[in-house]
Amino acid sequence: YFNDYSNLTGTCSMSAGCDPNDLDAQFNAGEAWVYGAELNINSDNHVGAGIRLAVNVSYTLTLSEFLADFKSKFAQWGDVKEGYELPYIPIHQGALTVGIRSSKWSLDVTTTHVGDMRDIAGTGDIAEKELIPAHTIIDANAFYHVSENGRIYVTGDNLLARKYMVSRRPFGARPGKPLQVSLGYKHDF
Numbered sequence: 521y522f523n524d525y526s527n528l529t530g531t532c533s534m535s536a537g538c539d540p541n542d543l544d545a546q547f548n549a550g551e552a553w554v555y556g557a558e559l560n561i562n563s564d565n566h567v568g569a570g571i572r573l574a575v576n577v578s579y580t581l582t583l584s585e586f587l588a589d590f591k592s593k594f595a596q597w598g599d600v601k602e603g604y605e606l607p608y609i610p611i612h613q614g615a616l617t618v619g620i621r622s623s624k625w626s627l628d629v630t631t632t633h634v635g636d637m638r639d640i641a642g643t644g645d646i647a648e649k650e651l652i653p654a655h656t657i658i659d660a661n662a663f664y665h666v667s668e669n670g671r672i673y674v675t676g677d678n679l680l681a682r683k684y685m686v687s688r689r690p691f692g693a694r695p696g697k698p699l700q701v702s703l704g705y706k707h708d709f
Contacts, residue, residue, distance in 0.1 A: 547594035551587035655684035
């Protein structure tokens with residue numbers, strides 16, 4: 521994929537860490553490219569006794585660059601030089617989901633990885649104070665049909681209770697989702 525922006529803009533918001541006087545103001549970044557490649561592989565096979573094994577692998581490579589020098593009051597851009605990478609775009613991200621299924625039940629486990637991101641436009645190694653470090657988490661979900669129209673389900677997010685950062689804005693490090701387990705019942709009418 522290739523995205524060619526001729527007039528990239530950013531809007532100041534509280535979540536971007538903007539000065540309250542600049543809220544809702546738009547800032548121009550001019551020309552920028554965001555490009556890369558995506559891969560998605562799926563497999564769903566009968567393994568016996570009414571059981572299916574499903575596997576999904578996805579990977580995204582994303583590269584980005586500003587095409588001109590400029591100075592911006594938008595906190596995530598700052599003083600930009602041609603060739604700087606855009607902030608909050610990880611170069612590498614991917615996921616692996618493995619599921620086993622029958623007509624009555626299902627269990628899926630997903631491992632997701634998001635690579636390092638920069639908090640401010642730049643290039644080369646990311647300074648520690650501008651780094652949003654890579655993280656990998658594991659989620660799972662399962663269900664069991666108790667009737668033709670009803671099923672019990674359980675979901676688990678961040679099963680290893682990893683502590684990770686998703687942003688440094690608006691006012692310092694922001695954590696990712698915590699360990700969370702949900703149990704419920706769904707009924708189709």
